[in-house]
Amino acid sequence: MDIRLTENAVAFGGIDCFDLEKSCSCGQAFRWRPYAGGQLGIVRGEAALLMQDENGVTVHGASPASAGMWAHYLDLGRDYSAIERAVSKDPRLAVCFPEAHGIRVFNQEPFEALISFIISQNNNIKRISGIVERLCALCGEPVEFMGERLNAFPSPERLAAVSEDALTAIGTGYRAPFIKAAAERVASGYDLEKLRDMSLSEARQELLSFYGIGPKVADCVLLFSLQHSDAFPIDVWIDRAMKAMFFEGSKAKKAELYEAVSSLGEYSGIIQQYIFQYARKLGKDGLEKR
DNA sequence: CGCCAGGACGTTC
DNA sequence: GAACGTCATGGC
Numbered sequence: 001m002d003i004r005l006t007e008n009a010v011a012f013g014g015i016d017c018f019d020l021e022k023s024c025s026c027g028q029a030f031r032w033r034p035y036a037g038g039q040l041g042i043v044r045g046e047a048a049l050l051m052q053d054e055n056g057v058t059v060h061g062a063s064p065a066s067a068g069m070w071a072h073y074l075d076l077g078r079d080y081s082a083i084e085r086a087v088s089k090d091p092r093l094a095v096c097f098p099e100a101h102g103i104r105v106f107n108q109e110p111f112e113a114l115i116s117f118i119i120s121q122n123n124n125i126k127r128i129s130g131i132v133e134r135l136c137a138l139c140g141e142p143v144e145f146m147g148e149r150l151n152a153f154p155s156p157e158r159l160a161a162v163s164e165d166a167l168t169a170i171g172t173g174y175r176a177p178f179i180k181a182a183a184e185r186v187a188s189g190y191d192l193e194k195l196r197d198m199s200l201s202e203a204r205q206e207l208l209s210f211y212g213i214g215p216k217v218a219d220c221v222l223l224f225s226l227q228h229s230d231a232f233p234i235d236v237w238i239d240r241a242m243k244a245m246f247f248e249g250s251k252a253k254k255a256e257l258y259e260a261v262s263s264l265g266e267y268s269g270i271i272q273q274y275i276f277q278y279a280r281k282l283g284k285d286g287l288e289k290r
Numbered sequence: 291c292g293c294c295a296g297g298a299c300g301t302t303c
Numbered sequence: 304g305a306a307c308g309t310c311a312t313g314g315c
Binding site for chain 3: 122123124126127130131168171172173174175176254
């Protein structure tokens with residue numbers, strides 16, 4: 001990978017296996033939106049327009065000082081071609097391509113992932129994005145960028161200060177008390193970063209102690225923000241797809257499913273995202289009769 | 291209109 | 304410990 005710095009942009013070159021549009025829209029992050037042929041969004045309070053061409057990915061709006069932050073967010077330090085190569089060797093998994101080719105698992109800000117995936121439960125991606133956007137408009141720090149008004153994802157303190165009624169009013173439904181409780185806990189000192197260095201099972205156990213966070217959301221937070229690349233969120237799509245891919249559509253027991261998951265190794269979470277993309281593209285019917 | 295969604299909680303068996 | 308019903312909301 002090479003980096004070219006200018007005053008108001010950071011350009012990353014020499015990256016393979018990166019489909020920007022796909023990575024931004026695959027359901028791992030909810031705040032990117034298509035804009036002028038690229039993706040407009042805001043990470044850790046820094047607004048940016050991401051553009052991809054044959055030379056690589058350029059982060060417009062990024063200062064030289066934030067180059068490292070963006071490289072980390074985009075997970076540019078990981079060798080995805082090695083992962084895709086390994087996945088392609090397993091005929092059960094290889095079906096995920098070409099749909100999943102180029103997906104990178106971003107390293108989101110942990111508090112944003114925590115709240116976003118609480119909102120995600122029993123919900124669809126389109127509506128999740130809308131709710132998260134309204135949440136940011138409600139209490140996130142406003143930022144002017146390219147004539148657009150964006151809002152940073154709210155800090156724990158600002159979100160904790162919002163009433164439960166206000167959270168319900170933006171469409172969070174029955175999840176409002178979960179959001180409130182999580183924001184208050186983090187605002188009053190709970191350090192999400194400590195989960196980064198814990199074992200997967202210890203970190204899971206920690207997150208399960210949050211009111212409204214179960215196994216699926218816990219694994220999403222660990223995979224999408226805390227670099228636990230072997231966390232494996234199982235939602236209805238993954239459940240359907242795993243049964244189709246590993247058990248020929250028959251109903252597998254939970255233990256058998258978990259066994260299949262652990263056989264996928266230390267990057268199982270990334271493979272999970274490939275499977276998720278494949279499953280959504282194929283659809284429910286496509287998975288059942290493939 | 292009914293079914294579904296990046297599920298978790300409370301209750302009951 | 305597994306199997307239910309319930310939860311709020313809008314996309315399709």
